[in-house]
Amino acid sequence: MGVFTFVCRNSGGEWNAKQIGESGDLEASAADVYTLQRSLVQAAAAKDSSGGVQSSFAMVTPSSAVFQVTIGGGCGGGFIGGAASGGAPAASGGGAAAPAAEKEEEKKEEKEESDDDMGFSLFD
Numbered sequence: 001m002g003v004f005t006f007v008c009r010n011s012g013g014e015w016n017a018k019q020i021g022e023s024g025d026l027e028a029s030a031a032d033v034y035t036l037q038r039s040l041v042q043a044a045a046a047k048d049s050s051g052g053v054q055s056s057f058a059m060v061t062p063s064s065a066v067f068q069v070t071i072g073g074g075c076g077g078g079f080i081g082g083a084a085s086g087g088a089p090a091a092s093g094g095g096a097a098a099p100a101a102e103k104e105e106e107k108k109e110e111k112e113e114s115d116d117d118m119g120f121s122l123f124d
Contacts, residue, residue, distance in 0.1 A: 001073030002048035006040055008033075008065040017067060033057070037067060044069040 004026060006017040015036045019026040026043045030036040041055055051072030059065045 001050065002044065002069075002071040004040070004044040004047070004069040004071075006067040006069075008036060008067055010063040033065070040067055041069055044071060048072070 005020050006026070006028075007020055008015055008017040010016075014029055014031060015033055016029045017027065017036055017040055018024065026040070026047065028036060028039040028043060030039055037055065037057055041053060045053060048071045054070045056068045056070075057065060058067075
């Protein structure tokens with residue numbers, strides 16, 4: 001997995017980007033932000049072609065921005081499960097126990113949300 005972070009600046013109508021970090025050797029320039037992002041993704045993909053590409057662009061000021069390209073590593077899917085180890089399933093052989101545990105948890109939540117526990121009703 002490769003992560004490439006760039007500092008982008010606009011001066012004189014031209015956007016310039018320079019990679020920051022240990023191997024800050026990638027640079028690009030373009031007339032607009034969209035073209036700059038495309039050329040930075042292409043440059044990063046040429047350097048590391050280990051998988052899918054994900055990018056993030058954030059304007060800091062009207063004339064500066066930060067652009068990050070992540071290549072490989074699942075590109076965000078690991079956070080859906082909420083597991084700290086990258087979202088991979090940890091159990092083997094006990095696959096049926098997980099849905100049963102989820103149903104039990106849902107029943108408990110429904111009981112906790114009941115208005116009977118509060119001592120009053122919305123319609124009293």
